[in-house]
Amino acid sequence: MSVRPEVVEVTDKTELVDAAGRRLVETVVAAQRDRGTASIVLTGGSNGIALLEWLRDNGSQIDWRSVDIWFGDDRFVPDDDDERNHGQAREALLDHVDVDPARVFAMAPSDGEFGDDIDAAATDYARLLQERGDGGSTPAFDVHLLGMGGEGHINSLFPHTDALAERERTVVAVEDSPKPPPRRITLTVPAVTRARQVWFLVAGADKAEATAAGVGGGDPAAWPCASVGGTEATVWFVDAAASADL
Ligand SMILES: O=C1O[C@H](COP(=O)(O)O)[C@@H](O)[C@H](O)[C@H]1O
Numbered sequence: 001m002s003v004r005p006e007v008v009e010v011t012d013k014t015e016l017v018d019a020a021g022r023r024l025v026e027t028v029v030a031a032q033r034d035r036g037t038a039s040i041v042l043t044g045g046s047n048g049i050a051l052l053e054w055l056r057d058n059g060s061q062i063d064w065r066s067v068d069i070w071f072g073d074d075r076f077v078p079d080d081d082d083e084r085n086h087g088q089a090r091e092a093l094l095d096h097v098d099v100d101p102a103r104v105f106a107m108a109p110s111d112g113e114f115g116d117d118i119d120a121a122a123t124d125y126a127r128l129l130q131e132r133g134d135g136g137s138t139p140a141f142d143v144h145l146l147g148m149g150g151e152g153h154i155n156s157l158f159p160h161t162d163a164l165a166e167r168e169r170t171v172v173a174v175e176d177s178p179k180p181p182p183r184r185i186t187l188t189v190p191a192v193t194r195a196r197q198v199w200f201l202v203a204g205a206d207k208a209e210a211t212a213a214g215v216g217g218g219d220p221a222a223w224p225c226a227s228v229g230g231t232e233a234t235v236w237f238v239d240a241a242a243s244a245d246l
Pocket residue numbers: 043044045046047048072073074085146147148149150153154155156179
């Protein structure tokens with residue numbers, strides 16, 4: 001991990017979303033003031049989507065026209081499938097604020113332009129990241145949001161998998177995710193660690209062991225959450241139950 005993680009402990013999930021939401025508004029507004037633009041990598045999962053709902057109601061200080069929206073992972077299923085992180089993000093936020101559609105970079109669904117060719121879809125997302133990367137393999141995202149599973153997975157990077165071990169490509173296809181649906185596209189460790197700030201949104205007692213491993217520097221092959229951090233900040237927003245083992 002690049003920088004020492006900061007832990008923001010709150011009581012429950014409502015406070016967690018509120019704390020992360022307030023800080024995200026501040027961070028995006030500051031980036032837009034300093035650089036004229038901002039970039040956020042969204043995550044799926046319960047807290048990631050709750051945060052987007054919070055932003056829908058409380059994010060009016062953000063100039064949504066000047067934000068690039070990326071996805072940390074998505075499920076390779078048809079576009080109208082409820083499992084799509086992109087569809088959930090549209091419903092929670094993107095359809096309700098003034099984002100520039102040309103700056104919302106969804107991963108291809110299984111009925112999109114690449115059809116069922118998941119590798120072509122993953123390769124194309126890597127191409128897009130590089131194209132917008134100002135000479136780097138990806139943009140230096142302002143904030144990469146991450147949910148986390150009880151076994152420590154982030155994006156679709158699961159313990160002891162080739163996707164987690166990837167150190168060259170920024171985006172890979174996953175054909176056998178242990179959590180359904182099995183086919184996914186995900187940013188890899190080299191992509192996540194390009195972010196200025198990496199934020200974990202974690203609630204629930206079933207995440208306490210993984211939280212302790214992530215914050216405390218556990219084995220990155222066993223605990224994907226321990227394998228990433230931001231170049232400027234790594235922040236863990238955790239509720240009381242998830243922080244029980246810290
Ligand atoms: O499969 C996924 O799960 C994680 C965590 O989800 P949660 O509901 O336990 O918070 C999520 O971060 C990831 O984007 C998603 O594809």
